[in-house]
Amino acid sequence: MTGKNMALGALIGAYQEDDRGGLRALLPLAGRTLVEYQARCAAAAGAAPIVVLVERVPVALQEAFERLRQEGVTVVPVSDGNEAASRFEAGTLILEIADGIAPDIADINRLAELGEVAIATLPDDEAHAAYERIDGASRWAGIALIDASTLGSTAAMLGDWDLQSTLLRRAVQSGARLVRLDGPGGGPLLADSADALGGFERRLLLASRGARRDIASRALLPVFEEFATERLMETRLKPDWLVAVALTLTLAAAFAFTRGWLWPALGLLLVSTPLDLVAARLATLRLKPLPRSLWTKRALWPAAGLALVALGWWGFRHGDGGWGALLGALTAGAFGHALRTELGGEDVPFQPWLFARRNAIVAAVPFAAFGWWNLLLGILALYAASSFFLVQHLRHRIERT
Structure with a gap:
């Protein structure tokens, strides 16, 4: 549940290709795949259902879904925005995790606890040039909270537009709260290759060390x-x-x-x-x-x-x-x-x-x-x-x- 006791779901993108022609969602991370890490983050924040938007489900992705199921995390694959919208009840807040984004669980929890439509942002600088621009000062960190009605209306008028980018634009236009991620963790990582995730994996390993x-x-x-x-x-x-x-x-x-x-x-x-x-x-x-x-x-x-x-x-x-x-x-x-x-x-x-x-x-x-x-x-x-x-x-x- 969110900080205001609203139901929380999750929508994860898994349709863009990496630098070798495979799915970004299948990039290796911490012994599993990126999409498994994203789904675990959503589940840890209390999100249900967890919907994965994917054009096709290759064998490797199906195996990732099966591993998640065995761990008690059920994901629902869908092929378009309308089907995704049908999976969420009215009034649900939806945690959107962009394709190729490896988020920090602390950032996910911070956003989920807000209980309102919000967009996580990063500075518009050279280090974040690959992230989608919001305005002259901010870029999208790849995670956001949207409401089910916005998802439904966006999917209905989508056409050939990219769902996650269109959702971002509509959320900004509707006055969504912008939340700057400036913690010591470095913020979410946008990855299009296995090498790009190497440093993030090391970060996860270091963070896993307890007292x-x-x-x-x-x-x-x-x-x-x-x-x-x-x-x-x-x-x-x-x-x-x-x-x-x-x-x-x-x-x-x-x-x-x-x-x-x-x-x-x-x-x-x-x-x-x-x-x-x-x-x-x-x-x-x-x-x-x-x-x-x-x-x-x-x-x-x-x-x-x-x-x-x-x-x-x-x-x-x-x-x-x-x-x-x-x-x-x-x-x-x-x-x-x-x-x-x-x-x-x-x-x-x-x-x-x-x-x-x-x-x-x-x-x-x-x-x-x-x-x-x-x-x-x-x-x-x-x-x-x-x-x-x-x-x-x-x-x-x-x-x-």
Whole structure:
């Protein structure tokens, strides 16, 4: 819904050719096609139905529509303006995305929330010379909000005119609000080749990086995370599957610790560390962020605590640590849980260096290399306790000020 609770639909152009004679809509972007990205943007803004105006539907475009359907985004292909207009109910605001436009989702949301007929604009300068001119100071950014009645009347009188350009002109003549896009993202990109989308794809990849709250994910995992994200975004792998794999590996590590398979268990934990980060980035790229309530993600910390206790149990039963090993594991787990409760999801000074699941797993490697498993449990207990008391001290100091 828009900011004024009006129904929102979407109309996407997919009939112009790229520099090689194919459809611009099929240019590759983030492992999929441009039209899939456009449709996801519209769906993320709450638009329904999503209508794609296309003269013919080649096999590659039909496959793109099918992939969208499998992701829960249904698009309706139409061949002319009259058919497009018939798909929208009276009073609907329509998010128009021009052919070949790769928009920023923030710009789409900003426009959709206005709840009135509006046109996104860019400066009339050399950098935007390929964009359609509106007046002496502005060019069309390729996204707009129009009303269903304007679409219907325009389609009825269209003849051989280009629908998206004619809609733009009529919206301007009717006094549509002009919204200048001047944010840091750079605005929508008009692309007629795969090379033109390369920089935008890189922008999407960079934007998909979430907050990194531990030093392991900031300093050690970015290379693998980047590599895995770039490869997996071209697949149909669902992001929540990766989180489930991370949870399964962690539980398998807990079992391996109980059997004394210490190095294989640590290996499983190391492999699990970047998977939820990659999953979050894939979900962001597909404009469907992982829900906070995803149980597999919430279970990662308890599963890691179980693996820690399993190592302590092995040290108690088979190592030379005795009760100290089990006590160290339980202490580390207890203070780790208390630390998470104290933080409450907020950041504090020295946040990256505090006790965390990934930090603890990575810190175990040098101790494991020398076979110092019991010492590791004692160090983790000290690490978790000192992190907890440091956060408490910082919290109380902030409260006093």
